[in-house]
Amino acid sequence: xxxxxKRILIIKPSSLGDIVHTLPLVHALKRKYPDxxxxxxxxxxxxxLLERDPAVDMVYPxxxxxxxxxxxxxxxxxxxxxxxxxxxxxxxxxLKHAPFDLILDLHASFRSGLLGRTNPGGLRxxxxxxxxxxxxxxxxxxxxxxxxxxxxxxxxxxxxHLACSxxxxxxxxxCSTDDIxxxxxxxxxxxxxxxxxxIYANPAARWxxxxxxxxxxxxxxxxxxxxxxxxxxxxxxxDVPYITSITRLMKTPGLVAAGRFNLPQTVALxxxxxxxxxxxxxxMHMAALSGVPAVALFxxxxxxxxxxxxxxxxxxxxxDLDCLECRKRTCVHLRCMRGISVSMVYDAAISLLExxxxxxxxxxxKSV
Numbered sequence: 001x002x003x004x005x006k007r008i009l010i011i012k013p014s015s016l017g018d019i020v021h022t023l024p025l026v027h028a029l030k031r032k033y034p035d036x037x038x039x040x041x042x043x044x045x046x047x048x049l050l051e052r053d054p055a056v057d058m059v060y061p062x063x064x065x066x067x068x069x070x071x072x073x074x075x076x077x078x079x080x081x082x083x084x085x086x087x088x089x090x091x092x093x094x095l096k097h098a099p100f101d102l103i104l105d106l107h108a109s110f111r112s113g114l115l116g117r118t119n120p121g122g123l124r125x126x127x128x129x130x131x132x133x134x135x136x137x138x139x140x141x142x143x144x145x146x147x148x149x150x151x152x153x154x155x156x157x158x159x160x161h162l163a164c165s166x167x168x169x170x171x172x173x174x175c176s177t178d179d180i181x182x183x184x185x186x187x188x189x190x191x192x193x194x195x196x197x198x199i200y201a202n203p204a205a206r207w208x209x210x211x212x213x214x215x216x217x218x219x220x221x222x223x224x225x226x227x228x229x230x231x232x233x234x235x236x237x238x239d240v241p242y243i244t245s246i247t248r249l250m251k252t253p254g255l256v257a258a259g260r261f262n263l264p265q266t267v268a269l270x271x272x273x274x275x276x277x278x279x280x281x282x283x284m285h286m287a288a289l290s291g292v293p294a295v296a297l298f299x300x301x302x303x304x305x306x307x308x309x310x311x312x313x314x315x316x317x318x319x320d321l322d323c324l325e326c327r328k329r330t331c332v333h334l335r336c337m338r339g340i341s342v343s344m345v346y347d348a349a350i351s352l353l354e355x356x357x358x359x360x361x362x363x364x365x366k367s368v
Contacts, residue, residue, distance in 0.1 A: 001102075001161055001162050001163060002163060003029065003032075003033045003036050003102065003162055003163070003164070004033050004035060004036065005033075005035050005036065006033065006036050006037075006101040006102055007036070007037045007039070007098070007099070007100040007101045007102070008029065008036055008037065008038045008039070008100060008101070008102045008103075008104065009038075009039045009040070009041065009095075009100035009102065009103045009104065009116075009119055009122070010022065010026060010038065010039065010040040010041070010056075010104050010106065011041050011103065011104065011105045011106065011107050011112045011115050011116055012040070012041075012042065012106045012107050012112075013041055013042050013043045013062060013064070013107060013112070013115070014042070014043045014046065014107075015206075015282065016046060016049075016263075016281075016282025016283075016285070016286075017151075017281065017282045017284070017285040017306065018106075018107070018151065019042065019046050019049065019050075019282075020173070020282065020285040020286055020289055021151045021152040021155055021285060021309075022106055022155050023053070023055075023172075023173065023289060024152065024155075024156065024166060024170045024171050024289070025104075025106075025155050025156055025158055025159060025166075025170075026038060026040075026053075026055050026056065027055050027169075027170035027171075027172070028156075028159055028164050028165065028166045028167070028170045029055075029159075029162065029164055030054075030055035031055075031167070031169070031170065032162075032163075032164040032165070033164070037057045037058065037100075038055060038056055038057050038058070039056075039057065039058035039059070039060060039100060040056050040058070040059055040060065041060045041062060041091070041115055042059060042060070042061060042062070043061070043062060043063065043064065044061035044062060044063050046263065047059050047061040048262055048263050048264055049173075049263040049264060049267070052174045052175055052176055052179075052264045052267075053173075053174045054174065060091060060094065062087045062091070063083060063087065064080055064083055064084055064087065064111075065079045065080045065083050084111065084114075088114065088115075088118055091115070091118040092118040092120075095118055095119045095120065096120050099119050099120045099121055099122060100119050100122050101122055101123065102122060102123050102125065103116045103119055103122050103123070103124045103125065104125050104126075104158060105124060105125065105126040105127075105134065105137070105138065106126075106127075106155055106158070108126060108127045108130035108131060108132075108134045109130075109131060109132045109134055110132035110133055110134060111132075112134065113126070113132075113133070113134045113136065113137030113138070114137070116137055116138075117137065123139050123140065124137060124138045124139045124140070125138060125139070125140050125141075125142065125158065125161060126138035126140075126141060126142065127141065127142050127144060127154070128141035128142060128143045128144070129144075140161065142157050142158055142160075142161060143157075144157060149302075149304050149305050150304065150305055150306070150307070150309060151305060151306055152309045171289055171291075171310055172289065172290070172291075173267050173271070173286060173289050173290050174264075174267070175264045175265070175267040175268040175271070176264065179264045179265045179267065179268040180268045180272075182261070182265050182268070183261070183265060183268045183269045183272055186257065186260065186261075186269075187272075190232075190255050192230060192255070196230075197229055197273070197274035197275075198229070198230050198231070198232050198255075198272065198273050198274065199224060199229055199230070199231045199232065199273060199274065199275045199276075199277055199349070200232055200234055200269060200270050200273040200275070200276050200277070200278075200283070200287065200292070201217070201221070201231050201232065201233050201234065201276075201277045201278055202233075202234050202235060202276070202277075202278030202279060202281050202283040202284065203217050203233060203235070203239070203242065203243060203246060203278060203279065204235045204236075204238075204239035204242050204243070204258075204279070204281075205279045205280065205281045206281075206329075207300065207329045208329060208330050208331070209299060209300040209326075209328055209329055209330065209331045209334060209336070209337070210279045210280055210281070210297075210299060210300060210301070210337065211242075211279070211334075211337060212279065212297055212337050212340060213337075213338065214242065214245045214246045214249060215249055216340075216341075216342045216345075217246045218246050218247070218249035218250045218251075219342045220277070220342050220345055220346055220349075221233075221246070221250055221252070221254060222250055222251050222252050223342070223346050224346070224349065225252040226252070227350070229274070229353065230255055231254075231255065231277070232255040232256075232257050232269065232273070233246065233247070233254065233255065233256050233257065233258055234257045234258055234261075234266060234269065234270075234283060235257075235258035235259070235283075236258065236259060237258070237259035239258045239259070240256070240258050240259045243256055243258050244256075257269060266283065266286070267286055267290065270283065270286055270287050270290055270292055271290045271292065273287070273292055274292075274293075274353060274356060275292065275293050275294070275295065275349060275352055275353055275356070276288075276292050276293070276294040276295065276296075277294075277295045277345065277349055278294075278295075278296070278297065279296070279297050280296060280297070280298055280301045280303075280306060280307075284296055284308060285306075285308070285309070287308070287311075288308040288309050288310060288311045288313070289309070289310075291311055292311065293311060293312040293313060293352045293353075293355075293356055294308040294311060294312075294313040294314075294352075295313070295314050295316060295345060295348045295349050295352060296308055296313060296314070296315050296316065297316050297317075297337065297340055297345065298315055298316070298317045299317065299318070299324065299334075299336030299337045299340075300324075300325065300326050300327055300328055300329075300331070300336060301325060301327060302325045302327075303315045303317075312352060312355065312356075313352070314348035314349075314351065314352060316340055316344050316345055316348050317336070317339075317340065318335065318336050318337070318338075318339025318340055319339070321335055321336055321339060323335065323336060324336055
């Protein structure tokens, strides 16, 4: 399918990691079809990330209240329904004046199928066998072979239908010089020497089952600081209380960037870092797409499906547990994460740092 001069609408509202996994496809499309116009329907919290990206011409921010958040309340579904109706009306009003020729539904849900219908006409492309009857909304379907496991690889299957190849240059993230300057000012204020390496740590996630004990984070940060490499804790404002509980346990001063930066500025901080250490989360995927080596702590999720992609990394997991990759968001024992020792993470981090310093490539994937 030739997309020259076509208007292409991407439907991938969330989550942060899923959006990052969609960027290489969008970059490849824009490189192959520079005269195309690419729009993207995305949750408003993630819109700034796309607004920095020159491959994305139009961003349509939407707000849909979460129904899975434990703090969403008893009327979560009602609020989500009413917000969705308002959002559909607004989107339809925007799109009817300049409709898109091609709609790529990479979110693969019932709601994303409805989102595609807010665009009058156009050819709709989605995944075959998608959940929640999403396939019913599509005109053409992309088949996912059993051999394709990683979420990013699944998205790249769309390229075959769009006569578009994928090149290494399509794997990147964008930020502005202002974003970089903001990060530099922060590091100077924290007494980090210009050009000095830092480690970006992401200790928080949306799932309770992904958390690693605060005391172990504190010990890890102290050991890395003793090596001469400061560890900077990143995250959102909601993560600050947990990160504060970590820094209070540290013997050395903790550097906290959580809550201070927006998403593009977080990209700049990650790209300044020599290593990512953290949980399976959006920032982990941001690091991988930015070419930053990653130490990723995995428990309830599957690293072959959502692990760091295309970059030197170490996947650290507890051994000999039959409940690994359970995909549960709550758990009474958390053995998978508590089974990860500080030494396991520290040794993986030092190995990647030394390989980076020596200019040699680490194994693309290493389970510890």
